[in-house]
Structure formats: C-alpha cells, structure tokens
Amino acid sequence: MFLLNLQSADPMNVSKPDSSFAPMSEFELLGFSFEWQIQSLLFSLFTTAYVMTITGNIAILCAVWCDQRLHTPMYIFLGNFSFLEIWYVSSTVPKMLVNFLSATKTISFAGCFLQFDFFFSLGISESFLLAVMAFDRYLAICRPLHYPNIMTGYLCAKLVTVCWVCGFLWFLIPIVLMSQMPFCGPNIIDHVVCDPGPLFALACTSAPRIQLLCYTLTSIVIFGTFFFILGSYTLVLVAVLRVPSDTGRRKAFSTCGSHLAVVSLFYGSLMVMYVIPGLGHSAGRQKVATLFYAMVTPLFNPLIYSLRNKDMKAALRKVVGLSSAR
Numbered sequence: 001m002f003l004l005n006l007q008s009a010d011p012m013n014v015s016k017p018d019s020s021f022a023p024m025s026e027f028e029l030l031g032f033s034f035e036w037q038i039q040s041l042l043f044s045l046f047t048t049a050y051v052m053t054i055t056g057n058i059a060i061l062c063a064v065w066c067d068q069r070l071h072t073p074m075y076i077f078l079g080n081f082s083f084l085e086i087w088y089v090s091s092t093v094p095k096m097l098v099n100f101l102s103a104t105k106t107i108s109f110a111g112c113f114l115q116f117d118f119f120f121s122l123g124i125s126e127s128f129l130l131a132v133m134a135f136d137r138y139l140a141i142c143r144p145l146h147y148p149n150i151m152t153g154y155l156c157a158k159l160v161t162v163c164w165v166c167g168f169l170w171f172l173i174p175i176v177l178m179s180q181m182p183f184c185g186p187n188i189i190d191h192v193v194c195d196p197g198p199l200f201a202l203a204c205t206s207a208p209r210i211q212l213l214c215y216t217l218t219s220i221v222i223f224g225t226f227f228f229i230l231g232s233y234t235l236v237l238v239a240v241l242r243v244p245s246d247t248g249r250r251k252a253f254s255t256c257g258s259h260l261a262v263v264s265l266f267y268g269s270l271m272v273m274y275v276i277p278g279l280g281h282s283a284g285r286q287k288v289a290t291l292f293y294a295m296v297t298p299l300f301n302p303l304i305y306s307l308r309n310k311d312m313k314a315a316l317r318k319v320v321g322l323s324s325a326r
Helices: 036-066 073-090 093-101 109-142 153-170 172-179 196-202 208-241 246-274 283-307 310-325
Strands: 026-029 106-108
Touching: 026 109, 036 073, 036 093, 036 283, 036 310, 073 093, 073 109, 073 153, 073 283, 073 310, 106 109, 109 153, 109 172, 109 196, 109 208, 109 246, 153 172, 172 196, 172 208, 196 208, 208 246, 246 283
Parallel strands: none
Antiparallel strands: 026 106
16 A cells, blocks of 8 residues: 555666756556557446445445444444545556556656555555554454443543544655655656656656655655554454353354455555565565555445445445435
8 A cells, every 4th residue: 555665766777867857747657558449448437446446435435324222333444444545556557547448557746646645645644543443343342341431432532633643644744755855857757657766767867765764754644554453453363262152252253344344455465566585676576566555445345345244335325225215
C-alpha cells in the first residue's frame, strides 16, 4: 500500500541540478506496456473489480447504517473501514483505468502529489483503524465484563477520529518536502501510481534526509500497528482457548477470523514485497504488488466480512430486501 521502496531511487544515478531544465509540470505514468488487446482485457477486469469493491463496501455501510443491531463499536469501526476503502481504492484505480485506454498516460505535477498524498494518508489511516479494531476485539473477548464501560460511544468516536486525523497528518511533512524538490527529467514514472521510490529517482539531486524521514515514518506505522495487532490477537487466542464451551470458542473465532483474514491480506502483501530480503524490487514486481494491496485486498474485504458474519449477512439481506421493495 504505502511502504516505501526506496531502493528504486538510487542517489548515485541521479543527475546534478541544471539550471537549463524548466520546472516539470507533468509526469507520465508508464503503467503496464502491453498490446491493445491485453490492455482492453485488463481494463475490463479492473473495472469489474473496482465496481464490485465500491458496491460491496457501500452495501456494508448501508447495512451498518440501517440495522440498529449493528450500532455497536465493532460495526461502527467496520463501517468506517468500508468508507475508508471506498476512498482508498478511488485514489488510484480511476486513473489506472483512464491510462489503459489513453495513448498519453500523463498526470499533472499537482495531480501526482495529490494522488500520492491521498493514497498514503488513507493507507496509514487503514493501518491505525485495523489496530483499533484489534484492540476492540481484545476488550470484547478478554475483558467482557468491563467492555461496555470501556468501549463507550464517546471513546469509539474518539478512536475513529484519531485514526483519520493521524492518518492524514502522519506523512504530510515528507510529501510537502518532496513536492518542493527539483525534478529534471525524464518525467517517466515506471509504475501504476505516483510512488515515492520512482519520484526520488527523478529528482535532480539526491535527498537522503527526506528518504530517511519517509522510511522512518512508514516503518513506525507498518511495524508498530502490525505488532500491536499481533499482540492483541495473541492475547485473544489465549483467552479463547480457555473458554470451556465449544460454542463460545467457535463464536469468538468466527468474530475475529474475518479481521485476521483482512490483516493477513493487507500486511502479508506488503511484507512479502518489501520486508523479506532478497526478493528484489523490479518495476514489474512493484506494479503487481501495488495492484494487489490497492485493488485485490479492498475487493476481498467486504466479501470476507459479509460471508463470515451472521449479523452482517442478515443486515445485508434486509438492505437488499428494502431496495427491491422500492
């Protein structure tokens, strides 16, 4: 999603600033260079995936909004997660679809950094929100008697607000600093989105301090939230194994299983690509990995939550019934 692949920006290969270069006004997102028939096929597949993602997350939002039984912290967090996913996938996919059918794959300088800002900010907000959802499940299963007094409506709203605000402020300074860097050209970004690695490679001068700042901030978010989620679910697992009733254990595993599946998809794709050493960081690998966590994961999220949760399935059937009745 947003972990930096700074290795793609080799400061040793970056040219020195030259006053003869005019300020760059646009970039070219190279994307996938295939024949027209394959481009058309990918356009159809990605359009279908995008529509399904938007429809699925809107359905979850409507179910949470319309069903009074879902007005609980767990489903409020889920509703915010679906709302976030709609904007997250919309920050990159529409431009990808346009580029599939366009001979010129340009994006303005401002548009590139705006996409970069939204994509990273929403991704960071998603990490924080996943951590909050794990904390909520920990309280519900490990502290069931105290849960209603701890996870109040006020605390729920406060946690959601913190996730959104911190997500959009966390990476703001590096983005502003990068946008003020001189870019000499060529203006070709060999990627499907405006990503920090390729942008650093196009800069006139190397910027090791900005790169270090970017790497540090993203590492804190990725590893901090991941280990927090891992720790929360370790405690949940221990608590579930102590439940004497098989029915209780199955219910607890079912409740947490959907969240764990989403976390596995989200962090698994990032770590296989960026954390495990020795896999390389080719342009093709970066593009495929980006498509996975920018499109595939948001597509599976509504399916995972709706198919593994009885209350959500009942609410979705109710929403579909009301829609058909009208």
